[in-house]
Amino acid sequence: MKWIDFEKPKTVEDAVKLLSDSGGNARPMAGGTDLIVQLRVGDPRVNADVVVDIKSIPELNELSYSSSKGLTIGAAVECYKIYGDANVNSHFSALNDSATLIGGTQIQGRASFGGNLCNAAPSGDSIPNMIAHGAVATIAGPSGTREVPVEDICTGPRQTLIGDDELLVSINFPSNGSGFGANYIRFIPRNEMDIAVAGVGASVTIEDGKFTSAKVSLASVAPTPLLVKEAGESLVGETVSEEAIQNAANLAKAAAKPISDMRGTADYRKHLCDVLTRRALNTAVERAQGAS
């Protein structure tokens, strides 16, 4: 591995200063499960002379819930803390679909949703799930903080709108009422440890047998994780039924813009979007009805 300098700031301000002072040559590091692998193989897209370990910054380790503010997950919180958290388990249990899926136990002890989002892989398994939950990211930079919906963060494969001098601080999930359910599923050719051929995050809210809100988001079928607005909107106001869900799945399939690669052809991935959207919505509906 090439030489790196190592910094471990204790405040958001110090981290932002280190990032902006380095003129684009510093990278934040949460768990390092993407960053260290990329540095080891000399990935030309990772130009880091300085690694800024963000794990000592209190805001980035926050994991808190209140009914008014919803759930806040600091950018460095590891997957195992997410699936071990009582509030996540009682109010946002579908996030565990992603937290228990990423990389096996050794990775889950270190990897964060924040790193998954900032790494911006089209296949990032937490991203469609966060999008389906309506999550909003808080980003700190030299001129203050800004809030950006998660679906707007990724701009291309491994590219985000987070600047070189900015830091993702936390991700906020608005409270969901009774009648809410969500799910993330992916398709991989084996049972564990693989990269999604396609993945779908879905959420629904159901009142009196009708959808009052719904979101569908796709992984691995476009240059970035994708929010398919029209699929969710098509459900709102509809009675819960196989036809309504199939219609949303058709819209998700139509919105997918996959490529063919060693993991699957574009046609196959489109087909998966149909099947997985249906399954994710059905599970979300079951969970919504179980919860209410």
Added chain:
Amino acid sequence: MGQSVTVPITISVNGKQHSAEVEPRLLLAQFLRETLSMTGTHIGCDTTSCGACTVIIDGSSAKSCTVLAVQANGAEVTTVEGLADGDTLHPIQEGFWEKHGLQCGFCTPGMMMSAVALLNDNPEPSEEEIRHGLAGNVCRCTGYHNIVLAVQYAADKMKS
């Protein structure tokens, strides 16, 4: 940014404190193997895929080839060398012995550390839970069957 700045670290390995001045790029696996000459932790791949380097850091299993030694500063690390108590094997070591959980043995230190972390969290895992818990460890020899038996042996032994 000044180059060539080494960092002082102190890591507890199997209960013993080790202090050193390290390059930030030094991997924890290299620190264990090269700085401390503890070669029980193996390195099998370049890509965080195989799990041979698995150690336990502050109670969680981790692939030590993907942790910088500086990240483990102040942490408590357990390696395969820390399992046995003198001449008395740890139940997981006994399980691998009794159930033929290894052939070449290359994956074994990492397998055992993942298994110990699994059993700490879940003392009575089902076969499926064992397979899921060891998903980050690759074995080219055994076909996993006897590894599962070895973990079940250890679970039974640790219960009694």
